[in-house]
Amino acid sequence: MEKPMNEKPLPRDAFIDEVYEYATRDRNIIFITADLGAKALDRFRRDLPGQFFHLGICEQNMIDVAAGLAQNGRIVFVYAMGPFVTLRCLEQIKVALASMHLPCCIIGNGVGYSYDDAGPTHYATEDVACMRSIAGCEVLTVGDTWSARLTARRSCTDPGLRYVRLDRAFLPDAHGEGDDRLWNDGITVVAPGEKTLLLANGSMLQRALEVRSLLAESAPAPAVADLFRTTPIRGDVLRSLTAPFDRLVTIEEHFLSGGSGGAIAEAMADHGISKPLMRIAIPDQYRFDNGGRRYLLELVGLDVRTMADRVREFATN
Amino acid sequence: MILAFGHEDPLSFKFLGSSSILDEATSEMRVERSLLTEKAAWLRRECFEMVVRSRKGHFPSSSSCADILVTLMYGGWMRCTAANPRAPDRDRLFISKGHAGMALYPILEDMGFVAKGELLKFTKANGVFKFYPDQSIPGIEAITGSLAHGIGIATGHCLAGRQDGRDFRCYVIVSDGECYEGSTWEAALFASHQRLNRLVVFVDRNGCCILDHTEKCVALDPLAEKWRAFGWNVIEIDAHDVGQIDEALQAAEACTDKPTAIVALSIKGKGVSFMENRPEWHNKMPNEEQIAIARRELDVTTA
Numbered sequence: 001m002e003k004p005m006n007e008k009p010l011p012r013d014a015f016i017d018e019v020y021e022y023a024t025r026d027r028n029i030i031f032i033t034a035d036l037g038a039k040a041l042d043r044f045r046r047d048l049p050g051q052f053f054h055l056g057i058c059e060q061n062m063i064d065v066a067a068g069l070a071q072n073g074r075i076v077f078v079y080a081m082g083p084f085v086t087l088r089c090l091e092q093i094k095v096a097l098a099s100m101h102l103p104c105c106i107i108g109n110g111v112g113y114s115y116d117d118a119g120p121t122h123y124a125t126e127d128v129a130c131m132r133s134i135a136g137c138e139v140l141t142v143g144d145t146w147s148a149r150l151t152a153r154r155s156c157t158d159p160g161l162r163y164v165r166l167d168r169a170f171l172p173d174a175h176g177e178g179d180d181r182l183w184n185d186g187i188t189v190v191a192p193g194e195k196t197l198l199l200a201n202g203s204m205l206q207r208a209l210e211v212r213s214l215l216a217e218s219a220p221a222p223a224v225a226d227l228f229r230t231t232p233i234r235g236d237v238l239r240s241l242t243a244p245f246d247r248l249v250t251i252e253e254h255f256l257s258g259g260s261g262g263a264i265a266e267a268m269a270d271h272g273i274s275k276p277l278m279r280i281a282i283p284d285q286y287r288f289d290n291g292g293r294r295y296l297l298e299l300v301g302l303d304v305r306t307m308a309d310r311v312r313e314f315a316t317n
Numbered sequence: 318m319i320l321a322f323g324h325e326d327p328l329s330f331k332f333l334g335s336s337s338i339l340d341e342a343t344s345e346m347r348v349e350r351s352l353l354t355e356k357a358a359w360l361r362r363e364c365f366e367m368v369v370r371s372r373k374g375h376f377p378s379s380s381s382c383a384d385i386l387v388t389l390m391y392g393g394w395m396r397c398t399a400a401n402p403r404a405p406d407r408d409r410l411f412i413s414k415g416h417a418g419m420a421l422y423p424i425l426e427d428m429g430f431v432a433k434g435e436l437l438k439f440t441k442a443n444g445v446f447k448f449y450p451d452q453s454i455p456g457i458e459a460i461t462g463s464l465a466h467g468i469g470i471a472t473g474h475c476l477a478g479r480q481d482g483r484d485f486r487c488y489v490i491v492s493d494g495e496c497y498e499g500s501t502w503e504a505a506l507f508a509s510h511q512r513l514n515r516l517v518v519f520v521d522r523n524g525c526c527i528l529d530h531t532e533k534c535v536a537l538d539p540l541a542e543k544w545r546a547f548g549w550n551v552i553e554i555d556a557h558d559v560g561q562i563d564e565a566l567q568a569a570e571a572c573t574d575k576p577t578a579i580v581a582l583s584i585k586g587k588g589v590s591f592m593e594n595r596p597e598w599h600n601k602m603p604n605e606e607q608i609a610i611a612r613r614e615l616d617v618t619t620a
Contacts, residue, residue: 027480050480056510061469061503068473071459072405072481092500095463096470100452 009040011148011166012109016040018152019077023051029156030069034062034080036109041079059084063092063104070102075159081115082108082124082165090130098134103159106131107166111141111202112253112282114168116293120286124165129258131163132231138162139231141252141260143205144174147182147228154183167203169293174205174226185237186229193223196315197242200251201227201260207304208251214308222311227252230260235271238264248277249311253302256281278314280307350392353559357387361588362615363423363436369608371440373448377586377598379420381523381556382412382490385581388562389488390424396485399429402455408485409458409474413467414492414521416600418450418457430456465498467491468518472504475513486515486570494526496537502547508576509548516576517569520544521556523585525596544578556581588615 009017016031017040023029024047031044032053045052055062059080066076078085085108086093097104108127115122131139140162142148148171151164174190175182182188187199191212200208208224215222225241227250242248248268250261261279268277282300289296297303301310360383368374389395389410397407412418419439426436431445431454438444445454449462459470471487478485495501508516522540524531531537545551550572554561562581569577585599586592589611603611611617 053476055507056503058500058503058507060500061472061507064466064469064500064504065473065476065507067459067466068470068475069477070473071470072474072477074473074477091463092466092469095460096466099460 008170009145010038010168010170011142011145012038012107012168013040014145014148015107015142015152015164015166016044018149019156020044020048022153022156023048026075026156027051028073029075029077031077032062032066032079034059034078034084036080059089060092063089064096066104067092067096067100067102070097070104071100075103075105075156077105077107077155079107079109081122082110082127083122086124086127086130086163090134093131093137094134097161098136101136102161104161105155105159106163108163109166110168111165113293113296114203116296117290119288125255125282126258127163127165128230128252128254128260129262132258132263134161136161137231138229139165140229141165141201141227142167142171143201143226143228144171146173146175146177147226150180150183165202169203171203172206174209182226182228185241186232186234187225187227187237187241189223189225189241191221191224193221195220195245196222196247196249196311197245198222198224198249198251198311199227199260199264200224201230202253204251204253204302207302207307210304211251211308211311214304215312219312219315222249222315227260227264230263233263233267235267238267239271239273242273242275246275247315248275249280249314250277251280251302251307253297254281255284257284276314278310280310350559350563353387353392354384356391357384357559358588358616360387360420360423362617364420365589365611365615366617367419367422367436367439368602370437372602373440374419375416375600376589377525377592377595378414378417378492378521378523380587380589381583381585382414382417382519382521383420383587384557384559385490385519385521385562386420386424388559388566390421390428392559392563392566394566395488397456399455402430405481406483406485409471409487411458411461411467411471411487411489412450413461413465413489414495415449415461415463417490417492417521418461419446419448421450421456422446425454425456428456464492464495465500465504468501468504468508468516471516472508472511472513475508475516476511478515479513484515486517489516489518491518491520493520493522493524493531493537493540496520496540496543497526497535505544505547505549512574513576514573517566518549518576518578520578520580521583522580523556523583523594525585525594525599527596527599529596541578541580544580548575549578550575551578551580553580553582556583557587590614
């Protein structure tokens with residue numbers, strides 16, 4: 001018998017369990033891992049051995065094999081840690097998947113400093129920049145458990161080339177269940193406010209909500225939006241979403257260069273949206289610090305108090 | 318559509334009728350070995366003339382695998398039809414050494430995968446045939462050009478075929494230079510672990526990369542031993558002996574528990590004396606005098 005799922009499923013388990021539900025009904029769904037596991041994956045490989053492949057620690061071959069499977073109509077999920085399933089095999093993603101217009105769901109586990117003890121090798125801090133440059137590839141950062149399920153479900157029913165960033169840690173729900181608007185719009189407001197809109201993704205979505213609470217103690221609360229889909233950004237959505245606000249702030253656990261904030265800045269320029277914008281992100285610098293994720297985020301200014309100070313100052317200037 | 322060997326013109330195929338059964342097409346396509354060698358000479362002439370016309374392309378790398386391609390395509394091995402290049406049961410051919418993808422173009426035109434005259438438009442704006450092959454060209458399965466993708470992609474095809482219970486084979490032509498790439502060996506490990514016996518890789522062992530002979534820059538030998546150590550059924554042959562190529566393919570077909578690597582010792586630039594085994598000719602263009610010599614050696618009569 002199945003053990004009952006932890007009350008707080010990790011994003012990867014929520015995602016894989018959803019894929020499992022579809023895979024039991026559709027043998028075209030194939031899940032490939034390059035030696036990264038998950039509690040939910042144990043059940044998948046046990047029940048669906050013909051639809052599961054362990055490729056070994058071979059991300060480059062994993063992508064090429066996925067391309068060959070996709071050419072034969074398979075709906076392929078490839079799974080590894082964020083930096084490895086992107087940078088390690090970026091050329092394979094470009095050539096074998098993107099240039100041949102093949103669908104594949106590339107799952108990167110461990111957004112930003114998720115693997116906090118591991119150091120720069122395991123930090124996913126350039127993956128958005130790299131994957132944003134792959135033509136035709138969607139870049140999605142999952143900000144809560146519900147959107148992990150949503151992304152898995154839509155990747156089964158609407159295959160495309162996408163890079164899905166899953167946080168390693170549990171993420172409480174920020175969206176209302178059943179709200180597919182996030183999938184259509186890519187960015188949706190999760191907490192109302194005025195004057196300033198905070199656009200955050202991944203673990204930073206919860207941080208942004210905390211920033212909002214802190215600021216609300218002394219001033220009108222800013223609004224918070226989930227910057228779920230970094231690429232492509234819908235100009236019409238961004239325009240209507242940002243219209244009520246004077247200032248925009250992006251918050252992400254990724255290097256400043258080429259990240260989600262950069263994507264917003266580009267989209268604003270492309271769509272003639274002219275407002276003050278502040279990008280909060282990890283400074284472009286490799287860190288080798290012990291002490292855990294919370295401490296690391298403090299070191300780079302992504303703690304709630306520092307961010308709240310920056311937003312307050314930005315909003316009043 | 319059945320391709321059959323015409324009596325009047327022994328080096329071209331004619332359409333006899335239509336059939337959806339690929340096996341029939343295969344049997345009709347099988348030709349005698351002596352004619353395969355002639356066909357390979359024809360392919361070398363065509364490749365050379367493509368280069369002369371466009372001043373682009375890789376003749377030496379194409380020539381080194383010409384006999385292999387001819388044996389696969391005209392020797393009754395590749396079950397594929399121009400009428401339905403994406404038939405699910407077709408055999409798949411991947412020219413992983415994409416710079417030699419042009420060697421397949423004369424064959425694709427000859428077999429009717431593209432309209433007659435396309436060869437003259439190689440690399441031209443209105444032409445189907447590109448400098449490197451890609452999936453937009455009928456008869457080409459996947460983009461290559463960047464090295465060491467072919468085996469991995471073919472592995473995906475083999476896994477899908479196994480899941481679907483189809484018996485198609487995947488043939489991959491890799492250069493020895495591709496054996497420098499780590500992804501070649503990632504793919505080699507996985508394919509042998511999966512016992513993909515319908516995967517056949519030709520290693521075009523011409524011993525040359527761009528700057529030097531492989532054994533002088535970074536030695537690859539013993540190359541066959543490396544494939545054997547990775548769990549493959551390894552056969553070593555002369556890449557320019559169609560009889561040996563055919564026998565190796567029979568041995569590959571007989572192997573039921575491993576993928577096969579046919580390490581084929583070849584001569585880069587085969588057929589043009591001053592290019593043979595000379596790395597510097599990888600993508601160098603011959604001058605008028607050299608063209609005349611090469612045409613004499615290749616028996617070009619149409620120029």
